[in-house]
Structure formats: structure tokens, C-alpha cells
Amino acid sequence: MISIITPVYNGERFIESCLQVVIDQKCLEVEHIIVDGGSSDKTVDIIKDKANQYPHIRWISEKDRGQSDALNKGISMAQGEIIGVLNVDDFYERNVLNRICEIFPTLAEPSLIIGNCNICNFEGELISINKAKPLRAIDLLLERRINDDGIIDASFPLNPSAYFYHKSLHQQIGLYKVEEHYAMDVDFLLRAVSSCHVKYFNETWGNYRYYPGTKTFDDSTRGTSIVRIKHLFNDYIKTLSLMEQWQIWLARNLNFILLKIFYFYKYPERLPESIRQRLTKYSRT
Structure with missing residues (x-):
């Protein structure tokens, strides 16, 4: 069974369509767990109405400590051996959940599988389309996967609507960090890819809405997301062996040097005057 977990707080604008997305998958092996944080709008009324019609919908509504806490509550409720996370304003492509049911019996446990994700307004x-390959912790830690807006670029999973994993993975890496309110998915993936079997499928599974007013969009616009993620990376690096830390330091600095060489090769007139004079001198000897 697949357990789809949706954390929500005052999400009346999207909650009905989110519930309908899972209904329209027509998957017989799914439960949809809604973890509401005590909404004050019509969110709970909409959930109740749908849950009365569809027994695969399970839900709770109570105050929580944020999105990570809500996800952890959903995981504790989950009866399925496969976990998927669907944020209230995101959605799946058609027939994705049946496809996931086909794939997982062929995988070693625990596994994490990733498909492509459409990024929408x-x-x-x-x-754009997020294609998450290759997927290794070092690719993220080298920071070459972060663009100028502080968003992880197309080589790393941007949104959980495009990945699924064995629930048993949490027995190895723990749950989502309750104190992490923005980059909980990046933190989860860093720990996950180092502890399980990872497989990429060149198939589009998820759709991620990225627009003003959302937590992720506003965090990126303020420029705080890139600082937050770098802190997360640095904390994670401290948990690695000295050899692994040295490899990352070397790769980071080598990458920086190569970028500098390429830049000044393309724009030699921008070299500092002192360096140009030295190069001219050496070229004559």
C-alpha cells in the first residue's frame, strides 16, 4: 500500500483539488493521510466532506509545530510500506500511483525512487522540468546545484511529488527534523541518499507549483534560502569522515579554480593588470 501524506494549514484554496488528484489516480492500494494543523478556514469542512465519501482518506486536525511535525505525524499514522508526500498545492500526473505500485515489488528495501517533476506557476x-540525476549527496554538498535564486537546480529533486520511498527508511535515518521549517526535504534527501538504494526513472510523476506567496518562493526571493541551505550542508559535512570532508573541500576548490580559468580565458581583458603583466613576461621568456 502507498501512504500519501499531505500536511496542510488554512489550505481551503487547494485542499479539494489535492484530495481529488489522489482520487483520480484510481489506485486501489492507496491511503491519503491529511494532517491539518488546526485550520481556521474551511479546510477541515472540505476534508470531512470528502472523507465521508471516500474511505481511503484519513485525517487529523490539531495544532502542530510546523510542516516537519505534521509529516512525522502522518508517517506514524501510515499503514502503507511506501511513503509519498503531496503538498496541498501540488499534484500528480495521471496513473502515477499505479505505476509506483508496479515498481516497488522489484526493489531492494529500503529504496528511494525519483521521477521528473514539472515546475509550474x-x-x-x-x-521548467526538474530531472533529478545523478543523485548523490556529494552533488548537493558541492553547492554547484544551487542557482542564483537559492533554488536547487535541475539535477536534484525539487519537490516530493516526484519521489517515493520505503517507510522503513525512517528506521535508519530518523524522521523529518521538527526544527527545520524550510529545507526539511533537502535535509531528508541528504540523509536518505546515503542510506538507501536510489533509482531514477526518466518519467514525469509530479507537478510543483512555484509562485509568490508560498513559503519556498518568498524564502528564495528574500535570498535567505541559499544561506539556510549552505548552513544545512555545512552541518551535514561535519558528520562525515575526515577523508570525505577532504574530498569535498578539494572538489569545491578545484571547481572554483576551473570556473575562474574558464572565465578569464573567455574575458582576458578582465584579468587584473598585475597578473596580465606577469603572463606577458612569462610568454616572452
């Missing part, structure tokens, strides 16, 4: 119009 508020209206669901395509902005």
Missing part, C-alpha cells in the same frame, strides 16, 4: 503553466 500558480495557474499550472509549465515553467
Whole structure:
């Protein structure tokens, strides 16, 4: 069984369509767990109405300590051996959950599988496609996966609507960090890819809405996301062996040097005057 977990707080704008997305998957081996943080709008009324019609919908509504805490509550409720996370304003492509049911019996446990993810605006119009390969912790730690807006680029999973994993993985790496309110998925993936079997499928599974007013978008606009993620990386690096830390330091600095060489090769006129004079002198000898 697949347990889809949706954390929500005052999400009346999207909660009905989120519930309908899972209903429309027509998957017989799914439960949809809604963890509401004590909404004050019509969110709970909409959940109740749908749950009365569809027994695969399970839900709770109570105050929590944020999205990570809500996810952990959903995991403790989950009866399935496969976990998927669907944020309230994101959605799946057609027939994805049946496809996931086909794949998991062929995998070693615990496994994490990743597909492609469409990045959309508020209206669901395509902005770009996130293709998450290769997927190794070192690719993220080297920071070359972060663009100028503080968003992890197309080589790393941007949104959980495009990945699924064995629930047993949490027995190895623990739950989502309750104190992490923004980059909990990056933290989870860093720990996960180092502790389980990871497989990428060149298939589009998820759709991620990225638009003003959302926590992720506003965090990126303020420029705080890149600082937050770098702190997360540095904390994670401290848990590695000295040899692994040395490899990351070497790779980071080598990458920086190569970028500098390429830049000044392309724009030699921007070299500092003192360095240009030395190069001219050496070229004549």
C-alpha cells in the first residue's frame, strides 16, 4: 500500500483539488493521510466532506509545530510500506500511483525512487522540468546545484511529488527534523541518499507549483534560502569522515579554480593588470 501524506494549514484554496488528484489516480492500494494543523478556514469542512465519501482518506486536525511535525505525524499514522508526500498545492500526473505500485515489488528495501517533476506557476503553466540525476549527496554538498535564486537546480529533486520511498527508511535515518521549517526535504534527501538504494526513472510523476506567496518562493526571493541551505550542508559535512570532508573541500576548490580559468580565458581583458603583466613576461621568456 502507498501512504500519501499531505500536511496542510488554512489550505481551503487547494485542499479539494489535492484530495481529488489522489482520487483520480484510481489506485486501489492507496491511503491519503491529511494532517491539518488546526485550520481556521474551511479546510477541515472540505476534508470531512470528502472523507465521508471516500474511505481511503484519513485525517487529523490539531495544532502542530510546523510542516516537519505534521509529516512525522502522518508517517506514524501510515499503514502503507511506501511513503509519498503531496503538498496541498501540488499534484500528480495521471496513473502515477499505479505505476509506483508496479515498481516497488522489484526493489531492494529500503529504496528511494525519483521521477521528473514539472515546475509550474500558480495557474499550472509549465515553467521548467526538474530531472533529478545523478543523485548523490556529494552533488548537493558541492553547492554547484544551487542557482542564483537559492533554488536547487535541475539535477536534484525539487519537490516530493516526484519521489517515493520505503517507510522503513525512517528506521535508519530518523524522521523529518521538527526544527527545520524550510529545507526539511533537502535535509531528508541528504540523509536518505546515503542510506538507501536510489533509482531514477526518466518519467514525469509530479507537478510543483512555484509562485509568490508560498513559503519556498518568498524564502528564495528574500535570498535567505541559499544561506539556510549552505548552513544545512555545512552541518551535514561535519558528520562525515575526515577523508570525505577532504574530498569535498578539494572538489569545491578545484571547481572554483576551473570556473575562474574558464572565465578569464573567455574575458582576458578582465584579468587584473598585475597578473596580465606577469603572463606577458612569462610568454616572452
